[in-house]
Amino acid sequence: MIEPKEHAASKEFLALLISGNRLACSEFIHEYSKKQTIQELYEDIIKKALYEVGELWENNKISVATEHLASSIVEAILNELYGKVISEKRINKKVVVACIESEFHQIGIKMISDVFEMNGWNSYFLGANTPIHDLIEFTRKIKPDFLAISLSIYF
Template sequence: MTEAVDSPTVDGDLLTLQQAADRLKVHYMTAYRWVRKGELPAFKAGGRLRVRTADLERFVSDREVDVARPSAQGQGTDWPTHVDRLHALLLGGEGVEAGNLVRKVVSDGASAGDAYLRLLAPALHRIGEDWAAGRITVADEHRATEIVSAIMARLSEFFRRRGPTRGTAVTLTAPGDHHAVPARMVADFLRAGGFDVHHLGPDVPLEDLTLFLQVVPNDVVCVSMSTPDLDKETERNVVAACRAALPDALVVFGGRGHRPERARAAGAESVEDLAELTERLDALLESRTDDEPTFT
């Protein structure tokens, strides 16, 4: 049971749990879960949970991340020009200059998340289109991918997380899809959003995925699909492998190659906006919570 959003504070520096959740901009049950885990300090007074404003402010500070959403500074960046330049550098195999370009964009105020979503991903997508059109070889495409991977390795320090965890996630690339970079981006955004992440990458046999999930506790499995013409049973097969280990496993598909209707038909969820991923997962996880609080 929850309470009204506008219920008053107690003694000036205390909040109800609903008010704390409102300030955190999360569902009430998310805040309640953090309290149960001991991550958000709270105590019971007058039959209700109370949170000190100082504890809430400390909790917010500990959960600060740099890249959960595109930055305001990134709004003024000339992204099309930078994408054109990076695309040319990737085609030419100029890894040092490509790295310098991305580093300059970030130093000028764009976040690492901006660099992923507005620069690296579009440039690499163009490389894929070049290969599909026969303008470059597989070797050229692989070289460009390796350059982007090296740049991401240097940017990974920006995807840092402090404080309590939102949950545990497993990330991987769908079977038959050999594009490793998108799933790595998902893993970094989840880390930035407060998740502990086990990143498995591409080419994981489904039977091995089942064994892994039987051993490693997790809250959600995120599957990247970049190739649109994968086997039409891919989603069903992945979900079946996950639920062979965890009958109630939350499986989420995303990426340019995934089809939301097929994900839903397989009993999975679909997320299309990487910048909104953690908030979407919060909502999905809370909708599956079985334990209701007995007091607020």
């Protein structure tokens, strides 16, 4: 059976992530970004690889340290790609993007924030573990058109 190209690419990226080779991961993504849009890259490569990292961790096939390293590498790469994310086309729309208090998984919502930016929005990415009171106050101050909140495990 022949694997779809993006599936093979996500598996290759996953192997680089698990090895902890930040430079190789960065080079891989930058090379792939020449062939795909950033949005496709996020969906077809990064998201799929990170889901697999999560499954490997859940099944005790990798350590928490390896999972954290993979996440750290991806966050660094997202920051590297930011120049390609900003759209020249700007619209008069604002979004506040945050993880709620006690939520530390911010990569997915960061990619959502980037997609808003790609579409000309002004995105205010607050990141992980945003205290609810501060999120409410910030939202009142900014008066966004949209509020995007992320949580993966709610207790």
